[in-house]
Amino acid sequence: MIKEQGLKVDIALPCATQNEIGKEHAIALVKNGCFCIAEGANMPSDIDAIKVFQEHNVLYGPAKATNAGGVATSGLEMSQNSLRLSWTREEVDNRLLVIMKNIHQSCLSAAESYGCKGDYLAGANIAGFLKVAKAMIAYGVV
Amino acid sequence: MSVISDVIAKVKQKDSDQPEFIQAVSEVMETLEPTEKKHPEFVKAKIYERIVEPDRMIIFKVPWVDDKGEVQVNRGFRVQFNNAIGPYKGGLRLHPSVNLSICD
Numbered sequence: 001m002i003k004e005q006g007l008k009v010d011i012a013l014p015c016a017t018q019n020e021i022g023k024e025h026a027i028a029l030v031k032n033g034c035f036c037i038a039e040g041a042n043m044p045s046d047i048d049a050i051k052v053f054q055e056h057n058v059l060y061g062p063a064k065a066t067n068a069g070g071v072a073t074s075g076l077e078m079s080q081n082s083l084r085l086s087w088t089r090e091e092v093d094n095r096l097l098v099i100m101k102n103i104h105q106s107c108l109s110a111a112e113s114y115g116c117k118g119d120y121l122a123g124a125n126i127a128g129f130l131k132v133a134k135a136m137i138a139y140g141v142v
Numbered sequence: 143m144s145v146i147s148d149v150i151a152k153v154k155q156k157d158s159d160q161p162e163f164i165q166a167v168s169e170v171m172e173t174l175e176p177t178e179k180k181h182p183e184f185v186k187a188k189i190y191e192r193i194v195e196p197d198r199m200i201i202f203k204v205p206w207v208d209d210k211g212e213v214q215v216n217r218g219f220r221v222q223f224n225n226a227i228g229p230y231k232g233g234l235r236l237h238p239s240v241n242l243s244i245c246d
Contacts, residue, residue, distance in 0.1 A: 133193065
């Protein structure tokens with residue numbers, strides 16, 4: 001974990017496990033020039049670390065959005081199985097790109113419509129919640 | 143007291159032995175405040191209360207033989223949280239630190 005002073009960082013991709021980055025680590029990252037965090041694990045930054053990123057206008061990509069590629073690709077695998085088809089690497093990659101772009105757009109628009117423009121964390125949580133909540137309403141009490 | 147803060151308080155009480163689950167619920171729920179006012183239908187259908195409860199949790203035995211031919215046994219966890227928008231999904235983690243709270 002980066003605690004050393006002066007080790008220059010542009011982009012941090014915490015990809016191991018939960019609560020890797022706490023407040024002190026976040027401060028060290030910001031001090032060392034980090035302008036972008038994209039999470040690749042479940043809950044790698046704790047809430048104090050996220051506050052540090054937001055206060056310093058670091059571009060913060062929350063795991064729910066940035067780490068969705070794995071689950072999305074697993075979904076694409078299920079689609080191929082059901083279709084009895086095998087897509088090329090490029091076909092899968094193109095579909096994944098569309099999915100990730102849509103996720104980004106959903107985060108942006110949800111944040112804007114619910115009064116927290118530019119807040120990717122709130123946007124990702126709200127967009128994800130709305131999708132599930134609306135489906136749950138449609139199903140009824142099950 | 144808002145429905146959301148009530149839900150967070152209840153999870154803290156009910157699942158007091160699961161710090162990571164409480165952390166995940168709190169962090170998400172706090173950012174969902176703006177949805178509560180805009181969607182009275184969610185409040186009426188108790189969506190906030192229902193969405194923090196997993197559909198089911200499966201805890202199972204994993205017996206295996208290591209490279210030295212020794213029989214080992216571990217405990218496995220699978221939490222099927224919500225399938226309203228599609229199949230249950232998630233990664234596989236093999237690690238001594240895994241517990242129900244983390245899978246949740």
